[in-house]
Amino acid sequence: MCGIVGLYLKNPALEARLGELFEPMLIAMTDRGPDSAGFAIYGDEVAEQSIKLTLRHPDTEFDWEDLAEQAKTGLSASLEWFQNANVAVFKLAADESAARQWFAEHAPDVLILSIGRSIEILKEVGLPVEIAERFSLASMQGTHIIGHTRMATESAVTMEGSHPFSTGMDLCLVHNGSLSNHNRLREALRREGISFETENDSEVAAGYLTWRLRQGDTLKQALESALQDLDGFFTFTIGTRNGFAVIRDPIACKPAVLAETEDYVAMASEYQALTSLPGIEKARVWEPEPATVYAWERQGQ
Missing domain, CATH: 3.60.20.10 (Aminohydrolase, N-terminal nucleophile (Ntn) domain)
Structure with missing residues (x-):
C-alpha cells in the first residue's frame, strides 16, 4: 500500500x-x-541546450563545490548549482548523454535522481512530514x-x-x-x-x-x-x-x-x-x- x-x-x-x-x-x-x-517538482527551467541534474550523495558532508568545479572543467560547460539538504542541483550547458557518462566515470558514488530541463526529484527514507521539512517543500x-x-x-x-x-x-x-x-x-x-x-x-x-x-x-x-x-x-x-x-x-x-x-x-x-x-x-x-x-x-x- x-x-x-x-x-x-x-x-x-x-x-x-x-x-x-x-x-x-x-x-x-x-x-x-x-x-x-x-x-518531483517542475519549474525553474534551464535554457535551451542546457540540462538540470538532481544529484544525491550519501555523505551529508560531501563536497559539492569541488564536484561542480570538476564537472565544469571535465564537460567544458558553464555550470550553476545549489544545494538542498544532501542533494544538489547542477545546471549545465551540456547534453544528457555526455553528462551521464561523465558522472558515471568521475563520480560513481553520486546518484542522478533526475535529469531534464525542468524536473527536480527529492526523496528520502522517513515520514512524509520529515521529508517535506528537510527539503523546505x-x-x-x-x-x-x-x-x-x-x-x-x-x-x-x-x-x-x-x-x-x-x-x-x-x-x-x-x-x-x-x-x-x-x-x-x-x-x-x-x-x-x-x-x-x-x-x-x-x-x-x-x-x-x-x-x-x-x-x-x-x-x-x-x-x-x-x-x-x-x-x-x-x-x-x-x-x-x-x-x-x-x-x-x-x-x-x-x-x-x-x-x-x-x-x-x-x-x-x-x-x-x-x-x-x-x-x-x-x-x-x-x-x-x-x-x-x-x-x-x-x-x-
Missing part, C-alpha cells in the same frame, strides 16, 4: 504557492506510506508536482527504492500496486539502452515509458501500450516537462481520485488528501476509469 498525490496548476498566479499547496497533500498520505516519501515554486509515500512490501526500505523514479529527460513515475513481469521486461529494456539503478518494479515502468517515448510515441500512446505490455495491478501518475497524466490498470483495484477546477487539477489515492486545496468544495471530483489515460499538458514547449 502506497500513497500518490499530484497537483497541476492551470492558473499561473498559484505557481509561487505550489509547494505550500502540495505539502499537506503529501503529509495526508502518511498512513498509506510511512517509511519513505518523495516528490512549502517554499518551493513551480507549475506542477507529483509525490509518493511508500510502504515497502517487496523490497528493503531505502532511498533508492523510494519514488519517484526517473529514467529519461523530464519524465518520472510514481506507482501504487505491483507488476508481475518486471524482471523479464527489465532485461528487454536494458538491451534497448535503458539503464536502471534499483530492482524496483516501478522503475521498470518508468523505463518502459522512456523507451516508448524514444520510439516516437506520444505520452498517451506510450501509456496505452503500457496497458498491453505491463502485467499486474497499478495506478500510475506520470510527470513530464509539460504536465502530468494518470492511468489505472484494467481492473483498477488501487484507489484514485481526481479533482479539477479552473485553477488546478489534483490527484490523490484518497479524497482526504485533497481537502486542503482552495476551492475543492466546488471542484469536479471523480474516480478515474480503468484502462483510461487522463492527461493535462501545456502546449508549445
